[in-house]
Amino acid sequence: MRLPSHVAHRRLADETVLLNLESGMYHGLDGVGSDFLQALEAHKTVDAAAAALAHTYGVTGERVRGDMLKFCEGMKQRGLLVLDDDEH
């Protein structure tokens, strides 16, 4: 998972703004969404990102993984996240 090159983002406290440079549209993420995005950028795969956040949140990796997959799907539909070919 990664952000496409036409998406810029800035995080401030518990909020992240994503900017789609192709459409000129802004999108907002709340605190959890911001954490998900940060973990995905750091760990590249949903499994690794979910495991890292599960440790932080003190919950099971499976629970985080389920929520993160939904998050990724929503981001993908908005053109804000791409699935790398080698990741399933």
Next chain:
Amino acid sequence: MTNTEEPWTATAFGLEISGSFPAPGLQDQVSPDCSGPARRVVLRMETSERLDRALVEADATSLYDREMAGARFRILWTQTGGFLLEHDHYGRFWVSAEGSQIGCVPRELDDWRWQRFLVGQVLPLAALLQGLEPLHASAVAIDGRAILCMGASGSGKTSTALHMASAGADLMTDDVAAIEVEGEDVVVHPGAPLTSLNATELDRLGRELPGGPLRPLGAEEGEIRLAVPALRCSSAPVGGVYVLTRRDEADHLTVEPLAGSWTAVLLGATFNAYAQRPGRLISQLDVCTRLAEAVPLWRVEAPPGSGAADVAHAILQRASGGA
């Protein structure tokens, strides 16, 4: 309208503006105290034919096209020709791609009337193209720090700023604030010394500010266009942003830290229709992020019946550290 008047130079929105046609109010903002901005813009009267040559419509991208109150307002853009702003009520205005030249083809109207559009839309675009970020906000300065008043149309930005000025703050701008990041600060530049108020609010103000009387230029749609006697002439770092809201359920006036999304507030106050290039969009995002990082944001909730003077008093009290 031709370019026959004595040339003048004024400052507004961080720009040094020169023109050679009457511009009541705008051309009066000439102060030797103003530090000379490096950004310059030349205003000229033009003919529609010359504008058409500058910007061939067939090659233009439509950036904005809305009908409001029976008038169409659209913005066209080409890579080399710049921007064309067309408004049914006010006329046609060309802004060069780098924002240093403006050509005006106004409707047959009193100067102050079509220049509302020049000041409210065209000059902010030139400022934006020269690297500033215009926001829909009014501003005053207190103790060298600027207070920005934001909010939806009709929320009372203008009357609140004028009441703060009446109470001793320095009026900096009405309705459009040109801001930029300077080192650790986000600074706001003075705007044009012009404002619009309804007669009731003007009477409440006593028709004057500490610097002198508010000079009526004309009236339109229930509002009186006014030249402001004295505007602060130097930029100031932003010390606070106050978002004005009216709430029917509120029983008293509150000023609380802005909870929730700063994004919607700050990005929603930008002139987004012009922000099409990636570098420009990122710059806009960076300025708004910096503003949210560096400056306290407040939400002012006013109940029905509370006036702009009450709101101004509450903001001044908060800005000075009072309860």
